[in-house]
Amino acid sequence: MSFSGRKFSVSKGPSASELNSKIHRQFRNAHEGHRPHAGLDPSRASTGVVWCTERATEHGFADDPTQWANLGQGAPEVDDDIEGSFERPKTINVSMAGREYGPTAGIKPLRAAIANLYNEHHRQGKDSKYTWENVAVVPGGRAGLIRIAAVLNNAYLGFFIPDYTAYNEMLGLFRNFAAIPSPLSEADGYHIHPEKIADEIARGTSVILTSNPRNPTGQVVKNPELAQIQDLCRDRATLIMDEFYGGYNYTSNCDGTTVSAADNIVDVDEDDVLLIDGLTKRFRLPGWRVAWIVGPKEFIKAIGSCGSYLDGGTNVPFQEAAIPMLEPTKVLNEMKALQTHFRNKRDYVLGRLKGLGFKIKHIPDSTFYIWLDLSDLPVGINDGLNFFQKCLEQKVIVVPGIFFDLNPAKRRDLFDSPCHHFIRLSYGPTMETLKKGLDGIERILKNTEATYEKES
Numbered sequence: 001m002s003f004s005g006r007k008f009s010v011s012k013g014p015s016a017s018e019l020n021s022k023i024h025r026q027f028r029n030a031h032e033g034h035r036p037h038a039g040l041d042p043s044r045a046s047t048g049v050v051w052c053t054e055r056a057t058e059h060g061f062a063d064d065p066t067q068w069a070n071l072g073q074g075a076p077e078v079d080d081d082i083e084g085s086f087e088r089p090k091t092i093n094v095s096m097a098g099r100e101y102g103p104t105a106g107i108k109p110l111r112a113a114i115a116n117l118y119n120e121h122h123r124q125g126k127d128s129k130y131t132w133e134n135v136a137v138v139p140g141g142r143a144g145l146i147r148i149a150a151v152l153n154n155a156y157l158g159f160f161i162p163d164y165t166a167y168n169e170m171l172g173l174f175r176n177f178a179a180i181p182s183p184l185s186e187a188d189g190y191h192i193h194p195e196k197i198a199d200e201i202a203r204g205t206s207v208i209l210t211s212n213p214r215n216p217t218g219q220v221v222k223n224p225e226l227a228q229i230q231d232l233c234r235d236r237a238t239l240i241m242d243e244f245y246g247g248y249n250y251t252s253n254c255d256g257t258t259v260s261a262a263d264n265i266v267d268v269d270e271d272d273v274l275l276i277d278g279l280t281k282r283f284r285l286p287g288w289r290v291a292w293i294v295g296p297k298e299f300i301k302a303i304g305s306c307g308s309y310l311d312g313g314t315n316v317p318f319q320e321a322a323i324p325m326l327e328p329t330k331v332l333n334e335m336k337a338l339q340t341h342f343r344n345k346r347d348y349v350l351g352r353l354k355g356l357g358f359k360i361k362h363i364p365d366s367t368f369y370i371w372l373d374l375s376d377l378p379v380g381i382n383d384g385l386n387f388f389q390k391c392l393e394q395k396v397i398v399v400p401g402i403f404f405d406l407n408p409a410k411r412r413d414l415f416d417s418p419c420h421h422f423i424r425l426s427y428g429p430t431m432e433t434l435k436k437g438l439d440g441i442e443r444i445l446k447n448t449e450a451t452y453e454k455e456s
Helices: 022-030 048-058 108-122 141-151 166-173 194-202 225-233 297-310 316-326 328-355 384-393 431-455
Strands: 135-138 155-161 177-183 207-211 238-242 273-278 291-294 369-373 422-426
Touching: 022 384, 048 384, 108 135, 108 291, 108 316, 108 328, 135 141, 135 297, 141 166, 141 238, 141 273, 141 291, 141 297, 155 166, 177 194, 194 225, 225 238, 291 297, 316 328, 328 369, 328 431, 384 422, 384 431
Parallel strands: 155 177, 155 207, 207 238, 238 273
Antiparallel strands: 135 291, 273 291, 369 422
């Protein structure tokens, strides 16, 4: 997959193969910026994952979700069945304080617990430590990103593609910065090199946003390269690190090590590095909507304040319940259990896919996603949208790769995108769901093979 030297069709409008594909027509109708009249205002109604869920609902998903294998939702299994994992609360105590409006930056005890966790896991032996004033609690990762976007100054904001689908809507919403895409190379494993960061800074980019570990490719930037990137950005650019998958790290033999740029920060109040994480992914509590931003006090003060007009803050009883979960030793043991369990699921899914004939070019070393290349499949199922449509017929949900080719300004037609022949497949669900989903994918391949044999 490469953007350089890519050939484009000289014909105007959608191709004949697209016109004959119901799911392609449906995509264009829902995303007006991808129509031939590209100057139309784009739809910001939903992210790619939500769009996929809406299509699944049209096929009966909402009527009985238990009959489906949802390998598209970016959420981990939430059961208490992972060996070595602590049991999640089943009841929440509502204190008198929990009945009141909470501070839009979060309650102080939780902010202090988060600061302590980062100091224990990432700031040992360093003079500069985080305090509660370096933490803002926010109602979910997307709310955190929106708060950050709201307080940014006029700037060029660089981001890398492919990346998290919700960035697309957020980057297209605000006008106080210009979003500049920077494509990564498939041949290079979608790796973010320090040289690429240097190029971004050289062309005037003053804010850089990226997920690390990376959604959807399952790759991670580790030290020493991560430290080199931070050194390049220091005093030159604000670095926004989406670290929600930091616990899903399989590069250190499942020893509980969490990937975070907090390791390399020199001064917590001077280095312009904003870290976003929360209970959603690595604590497997997506329904709680408790997340946080860690960064310089001046940034955090503004981010905390803007919550008063953006989202109103995070549910107080759930904040109170989160505090004991963040004890550093408890978290380390939790991460060991998490990494072992999810690496085993990754290996199972990769084994099944290879057995079905898929070529896995880049083994994910983090997250719970596989960026699956469909280009070697027969015509009709070798692009993300048509494969997604076939999956729906088997009660399986995946996410077409086209949604991760972020294009907030709608400057180009995404059907020219090299992401078009990929899907993101999640091994976040339970093993039972994974088996059901892979059985459905196996049926698609067998049905397609049978059709070709009959036609020939």
